[in-house]
Amino acid sequence: MLKKLSAEQLERLLEAGVEEFALHGSAGANMRAIAERAGISVGALYKYYDGKDGFFRACLGRSLEALEAVLAEVTAEEAGFKEYARRIIRALLRFSREHAGYVRLYCTLAASGGEEAVKLAGEIEGITARLYTRYIAAGQAGGDLRRDMEPGMFAFFFDSLLMMVQFAGCCDYYRERFRLYCGGNPEDQPDRLERELLKFYESAFTFEEADVSHRETV
Amino acid sequence: MLKKLSAEQLERLLEAGVEEFALHGSAGANMRAIAERAGISVGALYKYYDGKDGFFRACLGRSLEALEAVLAEVTAEEAGFKEYARRIIRALLRFSREHAGYVRLYCTLAASGGEEAVKLAGEIEGITARLYTRYIAAGQAGGDLRRDMEPGMFAFFFDSLLMMVQFAGCCDYYRERFRLYCGGNPEDQPDRLERELLKFYESAFTFEEADVSHRETV
Amino acid sequence: MLKKLSAEQLERLLEAGVEEFALHGSAGANMRAIAERAGISVGALYKYYDGKDGFFRACLGRSLEALEAVLAEVTAEEAGFKEYARRIIRALLRFSREHAGYVRLYCTLAASGGEEAVKLAGEIEGITARLYTRYIAAGQAGGDLRRDMEPGMFAFFFDSLLMMVQFAGCCDYYRERFRLYCGGNPEDQPDRLERELLKFYESAFTFEEADVSHRETV
Amino acid sequence: MLKKLSAEQLERLLEAGVEEFALHGSAGANMRAIAERAGISVGALYKYYDGKDGFFRACLGRSLEALEAVLAEVTAEEAGFKEYARRIIRALLRFSREHAGYVRLYCTLAASGGEEAVKLAGEIEGITARLYTRYIAAGQAGGDLRRDMEPGMFAFFFDSLLMMVQFAGCCDYYRERFRLYCGGNPEDQPDRLERELLKFYESAFTFEEADVSHRETV
DNA sequence: TATGAATGAGATTTCATTCAT
DNA sequence: TATGAATGAAATCTCATTCAT
Numbered sequence: 085m086l087k088k089l090s091a092e093q094l095e096r097l098l099e100a101g102v103e104e105f106a107l108h109g110s111a112g113a114n115m116r117a118i119a120e121r122a123g124i125s126v127g128a129l130y131k132y133y134d135g136k137d138g139f140f141r142a143c144l145g146r147s148l149e150a151l152e153a154v155l156a157e158v159t160a161e162e163a164g165f166k167e168y169a170r171r172i173i174r175a176l177l178r179f180s181r182e183h184a185g186y187v188r189l190y191c192t193l194a195a196s197g198g199e200e201a202v203k204l205a206g207e208i209e210g211i212t213a214r215l216y217t218r219y220i221a222a223g224q225a226g227g228d229l230r231r232d233m234e235p236g237m238f239a240f241f242f243d244s245l246l247m248m249v250q251f252a253g254c255c256d257y258y259r260e261r262f263r264l265y266c267g268g269n270p271e272d273q274p275d276r277l278e279r280e281l282l283k284f285y286e287s288a289f290t291f292e293e294a295d296v297s298h299r300e301t302v
Numbered sequence: 303m304l305k306k307l308s309a310e311q312l313e314r315l316l317e318a319g320v321e322e323f324a325l326h327g328s329a330g331a332n333m334r335a336i337a338e339r340a341g342i343s344v345g346a347l348y349k350y351y352d353g354k355d356g357f358f359r360a361c362l363g364r365s366l367e368a369l370e371a372v373l374a375e376v377t378a379e380e381a382g383f384k385e386y387a388r389r390i391i392r393a394l395l396r397f398s399r400e401h402a403g404y405v406r407l408y409c410t411l412a413a414s415g416g417e418e419a420v421k422l423a424g425e426i427e428g429i430t431a432r433l434y435t436r437y438i439a440a441g442q443a444g445g446d447l448r449r450d451m452e453p454g455m456f457a458f459f460f461d462s463l464l465m466m467v468q469f470a471g472c473c474d475y476y477r478e479r480f481r482l483y484c485g486g487n488p489e490d491q492p493d494r495l496e497r498e499l500l501k502f503y504e505s506a507f508t509f510e511e512a513d514v515s516h517r518e519t520v
Numbered sequence: 521m522l523k524k525l526s527a528e529q530l531e532r533l534l535e536a537g538v539e540e541f542a543l544h545g546s547a548g549a550n551m552r553a554i555a556e557r558a559g560i561s562v563g564a565l566y567k568y569y570d571g572k573d574g575f576f577r578a579c580l581g582r583s584l585e586a587l588e589a590v591l592a593e594v595t596a597e598e599a600g601f602k603e604y605a606r607r608i609i610r611a612l613l614r615f616s617r618e619h620a621g622y623v624r625l626y627c628t629l630a631a632s633g634g635e636e637a638v639k640l641a642g643e644i645e646g647i648t649a650r651l652y653t654r655y656i657a658a659g660q661a662g663g664d665l666r667r668d669m670e671p672g673m674f675a676f677f678f679d680s681l682l683m684m685v686q687f688a689g690c691c692d693y694y695r696e697r698f699r700l701y702c703g704g705n706p707e708d709q710p711d712r713l714e715r716e717l718l719k720f721y722e723s724a725f726t727f728e729e730a731d732v733s734h735r736e737t738v
Numbered sequence: 739m740l741k742k743l744s745a746e747q748l749e750r751l752l753e754a755g756v757e758e759f760a761l762h763g764s765a766g767a768n769m770r771a772i773a774e775r776a777g778i779s780v781g782a783l784y785k786y787y788d789g790k791d792g793f794f795r796a797c798l799g800r801s802l803e804a805l806e807a808v809l810a811e812v813t814a815e816e817a818g819f820k821e822y823a824r825r826i827i828r829a830l831l832r833f834s835r836e837h838a839g840y841v842r843l844y845c846t847l848a849a850s851g852g853e854e855a856v857k858l859a860g861e862i863e864g865i866t867a868r869l870y871t872r873y874i875a876a877g878q879a880g881g882d883l884r885r886d887m888e889p890g891m892f893a894f895f896f897d898s899l900l901m902m903v904q905f906a907g908c909c910d911y912y913r914e915r916f917r918l919y920c921g922g923n924p925e926d927q928p929d930r931l932e933r934e935l936l937k938f939y940e941s942a943f944t945f946e947e948a949d950v951s952h953r954e955t956v
Numbered sequence: 957t958a959t960g961a962a963t964g965a966g967a968t969t970t971c972a973t974t975c976a977t
Numbered sequence: 978t979a980t981g982a983a984t985g986a987a988a989t990c991t992c993a994t995t996c997a998t
Contacts (some may be wrong), residue, residue, distance in 0.1 A: 342983080342984095342987060343983060343984045344984085344985075345982090345983060345984055345985065346982075346983055346984075349982070349983080
């Protein structure tokens with residue numbers, strides 16, 4: 085890696101890459117278009133990155149770093165489940181507003197197949213998987229969360245909805261889908277989304293068979 | 303092989319297309335590779351479909367039809383919420399086992415952007431969006447489901463988890479992600495997945511603030 | 521050459537070929553389009569003619585035969601120069617009205633290069649070249665036509681104008697060119713064209729230096 | 739050879755295109771062959787021109803510009819009819835010797851049909867049509883040219899012969915045709931051709947009915 | 957060193973020709 | 978025998994990558 089591209093230029097380059105890859109996929113992206121969008125020459129792009137694949141991975145890395153940073157920041161502080169969930173929801177909604185390209189790229193990556201995708205899944209999802217699962221298990225141990233659930237499974241459901249909400253804020257298809265179900269866009273009604281999602285989570289995670297044994301299951 | 307393309311060959315062609323598009327995306331797919339995979343000539347492929355885009359849409363159409371057929375079949379019969387959900391879960395798990403390619407293509411489409419994706423979202427998701435939302439609203443009216451939720455939003459959550467479970471059964475990234483959270487693959491433990499997901503749904507959808515007012519919210 | 525295509529079908533085939541070749545040139549013509557236009561199968565086309573080139577030559581032959589037939593008919597009768605010219609003009613104008621495709625194909629052929637074209641030029645133009653040249657020489661010997669001209673050259677000029685008039689009646693470019701010079705289309709004003717062309721010919725062919733020695737040459 | 743395309747190479751590219759299009763027509767020309775003939779890569783060809791059609795038009799444009807330049811130069815100076823005609827004949831004969839490819843392409847274009855050809859006819863022929871017609875009308879007004887002719891028609895005849903002479907110098911078919919009528923090639927005997935053509939023109943344009951009323955019309 | 961034009965392999969697409977039916 | 982779908986070579990065109998300037 086040479087050192088002559090200014091930090092700002094590198095920034096622009098990665099942003100351009102993220103956007104182009106998110107828009108057209110790894111195969112459909114156009115290296116020349118990326119360079120132009122970033123205002124640098126293709127030659128420079130190839131000096132700094134090792135071909136299209138290498139650059140794609142760099143863009144991906146960039147996106148995932150940013151995502152992880154947000155999550156790390158949010159999950160650093162201890163909090164009760166509801167508050168914890170609220171913070172994550174808010175952070176991710178803000179993230180998809182501010183870094184739509186990153187989320188789009190993440191979505192594109194997740195849809196792509198192959199060894200590479202598997203490897204990246206391990207790197208990216210491993211952290212949150214462990215984090216959420218442990219947190220839920222701790223909640224169970226502490227008596228705050230229902231005991232008749234598998235922490236891993238419920239962590240999976242928890243994270244899945246967060247992913248979907250993010251995609252709904254950034255990716256055309258998921259955005260339209262959200263409109264059909266809920267009306268409007270996620271970023272225009274963060275409070276409503278937060279409220280309903282929290283409600284959903286709260287009861288799913290705290291409900292106990294025993295508490296409702298008198299009710300007729302539907 | 304100069305025989306007329308048999309129905310089976312045409313079938314193979316679409317399957318090959320579904321697989322290739324699912325694997326490499328719309329841009330990355332290779333028409334020659336598709337023809338070879340199906341064992342026919344490129345010329346024949348172009349005789350039956352109008353270019354790459356046209357063929358892509360045909361593959362998409364086939365995938366979505368199959369998906370809709372399954373959902374239509376399952377949702378035709380009336381049932382209580384839990385039974386209804388159970389059937390859908392089972393049907394979709396079976397579908398992703400038997401038609402992994404269709405689901406992969408659906409996932410690829412959802413990740414792609416553009417007008418086309420938006421239009422397709424409307425066609426594909428509109429049906430389930432209305433279906434689920436109405437079903438939930440009916441459940442509320444009948445007293446089976448909690449009243450303090452927005453039917454649309456909760457339908458969105460409901461469907462989102464189903465999507466994720468399907469993707470986890472078919473797409474490399476989502477599959478790996480599932481392993482990290484839950485261990486193993488969805489299709490190898492359908493009962494476990496069904497049980498936990500139903501548990502999650504049941505409490506999320508039937509919980510009522512009033513019932514648990516004595517509990518400390520976590 | 522097999523015998524099963526009816527005369528009418530063969531007719532249609534050649535007509536279709538003439539039109540297609542005239543329209544798109546030898547390289548641009550589409551064999552399938554020709555077969556379709558003629559209402560027969562491509563297989564039959566290939567049974568009767570040996571590939572594209574062979575069929576092209578057949579179409580050409582057809583056109584040239586028709587052209588020669590017209591000229592042969594007209595030049596069979598003896599007549600004075602002016603009457604002779606008048607007849608040819610009229611015959612060719614009618615021919616280009618009734619067989620525009622033949623003339624177009626002739627024009628296309630003449631524009632194409634290569635050995636083939638040279639060979640065909642010999643076959644096609646040889647006849648008229650000899651005919652006109654001899655006629656003019658005879659006119660000179662008989663005292664009807666000026667003596668200070670080379671019969672071959674003047675025959676060339678004579679024929680060249682006839683070609684142009686024909687092209688003007690059938691080929692888009694030449695037709696537009698005619699409109700710019702003369703206004704209207706040749707076939708809509710055959711009398712005017714005949715009159716002026718005859719005037720042109722008459723003076724060109726009968727003028728004698730001696731007769732006008734007293735005039736200042738311009 | 740990774741140097742920037744030199745002016746000379748660009749020149750060669752157009753020349754190669756003119757030659758290839760002239761030889762095989764617009765449909766039959768081969769872009770790869772053109773690039774090879776010019777010694778550049780196909781990629782470069784496509785960087786400079788917008789597809790086959792765009793490049794064809796560029797080649798055409800170059801040919802027609804050159805033709806117009808020659809005519810403009812020649813017709814700039816005033817002169818009596820005979821001198822004027824002599825100059826044009828000479829200029830065009832030289833032009834077809836030096837730029838055979840341009841003339842061939844012009845001939846190919848004229849034989850091709852379609853809207854495009856009509857439009858180009860308007861652009862190309864319009865200039866000479868007006869020029870010649872006005873010149874002839876002026877000659878009539880000044881008493882130098884016969885009054886019993888339509889200037890437009892005679893201008894058409896005038897130009898038609900010039901076209902044919904040019905084609906005879908460059909296009910295989912027309913060249914062979916010339917040999918049949920006149921013997922030899924136009925460019926090998928420019929003086930003879932000039933002399934005879936002038937003779938033809940002179941009498942055609944200056945003949946007056948009145949002058950020869952005593953002669954028996956042939 | 958940074959540039960971006962040139963390269964050319966490889967993709968999409970067409971269409972003359974074949975041959976099973 | 979006549980058909981016309983299937984073939985696949987060859988055409989057009991794109992774009993990741995190189996490298997002379």
